[in-house]
Amino acid sequence: MPAAPAARSSPHRRAPLRRPRPHRPRGAMPVVGSTVVAGGGARGKVRTFAPAGSVPEDRSIGSAVGSLACRLARRGRIARDSASAPSPGAETGYPSSPCARADGTPRGSTASSTSATRPVMTVARTTPRCSVGEGRRTPSTSVLPTRRGVSAIAAHAVQPSTMSVPAALKNEDPLLPINQLDGSDAPRRHLSRGDWRPTLIAAVLAGGAVAVLILAFASVSPFERAVVLESLTGTVYWIAAAFIGACGTIAALMLTTVSLMEHLDTRRMGPRFLFHLRLTVIAAIATIALSVAALLLTTFPLAGGVDVQPPRWQVDSVFFGLQGLTALMVGSFAVVLSSLYATIADIFANLPQSWVEEIMAEEEEEEREEEAAERAEHAAADAEQEADRAEGAATRAEDVVGIGGRATNGRPEGGAR
Incomplete structure (x- = not known):
């Protein structure tokens, strides 16, 4: 769903479905991301991952906090029009303490809005620009229980048939309209x-x-x-x-x-x-x-x-x-x-910073190996020189012993001259 972009945030919001693998009558809908939630009550921990979109972990605030507020309100964890305080961004180096609020009627039968704010400024606010089609159930989510009280939510691409867009919004929306693909000149x-x-x-x-x-x-x-x-x-x-x-x-x-x-x-x-x-x-x-x-x-x-x-x-x-x-x-x-x-x-x-650190570590390791090889080569050369000197000294000692033996053999017996 298109939404007003914010700093370090995606220009679109993804609506989760009821089941991780929903009914797919019109073809496969690939997984675009996942949200992991821990905690309970009015406070919780949320992390969003989207490797399919080249985002290992989402650093933004609104993309995770807004969906969390809607989910908690729909499941009855928090009351409508009440604020919750999740804590995203600590693992990615962008810690924050936002305040999320979900407004709307129960079960999301009409369009609702979510906002993620800090104590002093609003960092993201989104309003869904679509109405629910007649005879269709509102996309919702179910908690998947796992160990240690952590629940995972699988987000899937929404079928075009599950949403109907008002005709006025199709012409007035400056961003990507629903049911329409982005043009090839979007980056330009x-x-x-x-x-x-x-x-x-x-x-x-x-x-x-x-x-x-x-x-x-x-x-x-x-x-x-x-x-x-x-x-x-x-x-x-x-x-x-x-x-x-x-x-x-x-x-x-x-x-x-x-x-x-x-x-x-x-x-x-x-x-x-x-x-x-x-x-x-x-x-x-x-x-x-x-x-x-x-x-x-x-x-x-x-x-x-x-x-x-x-x-x-x-x-x-x-x-x-x-x-x-x-x-x-x-x-x-x-x-x-x-x-x-x-x-x-x-x-x-x-x-990635890990690549830079790995390259620098490899260069330092190569330099240390080269220095160690040079020291070993110098030590081998010194040992060879010492061996040559020892061999020369042994040769000279043998020559001296040979000269002394010849002098003793040539001396007359009894001291006679």
């Missing part, structure tokens, strides 16, 4: 002027490439174009081959980045990351297509002979076609590089 609508800087740099580079081509080939006469095409064809061939290999590798790496997003802190990644990630892949594919088109142009037979000359229009078409495709290839590849830089910068800026 939330970009700031500074987020377009890499794309503007790529446009400037593309314009520079076009200007260089115009200046380089403007002085070529129509009679010399066939000669110039011989060298231009070989150059374009190698440039296109290099662009195909580079863009194929970059596109594969971007898809790998998408698979690693569940390990990154995506709560801090804004629309800029998603926009440049998609722009990198699209520009890489466009560069590959332009390179293939340029390679196809190089296959046209343009070499002339004594009695055979290619048509003038064919030479001119290939000449200007290769120039245009080369300019487009350079421009699209500039978009790939600029968007790739923006994407990598966002990834490195949002690396």
